[in-house]
Amino acid sequence: TSAQIGVTGLAVMGRNLARNFARNGYTVAVHNRTVSRTKALVKEFGHEGDFIAAETAEEFVAALERPRRLVIMVKAGEPTDAVIQEFAPLLEPGDMIIDGGNAHFADTRRRERDLRERGVHFVGTGISGGEEGALHGPSIMPGGSKESYESLGPMLEKISAKAADGAPCVTHCGPDGAGHFVKMVHNGIEYADMQLIGEAYQLLRDVAGYTPAQIADIFRTWNTGRLDSYLIEITAEVLSHVDAATGKPFVDVVVDQAEQKGTGRWTVQIALDLGVPVSGIAEAVFARSLSGHAALREASRGLAGPTASALSESEAAAFADRVEQALYASKIVSYTQGFHEIAAGSEEYGWDIDLGAISAIWRGGCIIRAAFLDRIRAAYGARPDLPSLLSDETFAREIAAAQDDWREVLVAAVRQGVPTPGFAAALAYYDALRAERLPAALTQAQRDFFGAHTYRRVDRDGAFHTLWGGDRNEVSA
């Protein structure tokens, strides 16, 4: 017998992905640099399906039916290149290497180009949902050639998460690095979602005076409405959890320094290169890095803050409703920014990414899965050329209804000295986009003053320069 698919790299993700394929009826060849992992997988989970354990790269490749489908689930970066170098010489034209790691899309583009010369399809694939998702159904974001997707698509659809309407959470995102790019922005949006939820929590605690257990209940209520999502759900779980050792709310015994693995940072770095304002995602990344500067925070603890007092009990409930509005409005802005980045990447690299299809495959399996994504899908479904999510009538109407509360929440945050960079950046983005005039006019005038960088006029075509150091006459540039 031969295997329809092979997985090399059997740490948590690879192991669960291999099991997922096997549970769905595929014969799966499994391989890992350290052989003991391969043996452990077959010993523990061999009963779940058909596995072929391979100890060497040659055995592994020989076990695969042609064209070969070989999934790499190793640590992103150099290990991925090492594994590609090990396997590529053993492959033949038409074979497929699927990289399911969190690769940078630029690396994926390079690898795809190199392997294409040998006729091997390299399919950079974003996989979201953590180890549970890998086992029970992740959201899958494959890039690579259309041809490879014809062969892989049906298998990926089988192992993927299913949205509430039964649709598989996988789509061919576009060629070469498109899948890993989409996964990168997914993670950036995840950072922003988590930051906004964190700010909502902090406001409910410090401004409204609620306990973590009470806030858990508020989040549970929110989760029955338009904010219904995995992240809100787990937030309620975390906030209601009590530390066994101390009896304190669990959230109070965790060190408040957030870590990151890099995909959020990439999202911002690439957005800067593409000139896309993803201010909400950037604030989320900065908020994590600020939290980690322990010494700097310690040295700043004595700085003066406001003297405002917390709300009364009767005011608190109304405030919680306002926070829900602010969170929802800010969330719309985060997704607006994230989808803008995907559209810009698609344009830059000629990927032709279908934004509606991307929102559809994020509805299940991944960390940002949410009822909200169905609304985004509907927005792009109604108007595929939507200039921005904020131009969608439904979202525009919802923000119009939320904006007074959104502003009030920020006023309260500022007055009480609660940092809300995510809410604030989102509102600033919204106000800047809808502004009749921006101070960018002044910026252009300043640039012309000190650097003769020229400016355009509202009433005439062309580029102009004012002779600032001389008679201040205007000349055509």
Ligand code: NBP
């Ligand atoms: P890790 O990222 O911890 O990688 C461990 C695996 O890489 C092991 O199988 C290890 O083999 C192998 N490996 C390394 Br390290 N260097 C190697 C080399 N030079 N040659 C061959 N194999 C090598 O595993 P993971 O947490 O399962 O994640 C796998 C991928 O999936 C990563 O790219 C990750 O970013 C991505 N991802 C993870 C999650 C998650 O929730 N963990 C979610 C989504 C995506 P060994 O056993 O011989 O040391």
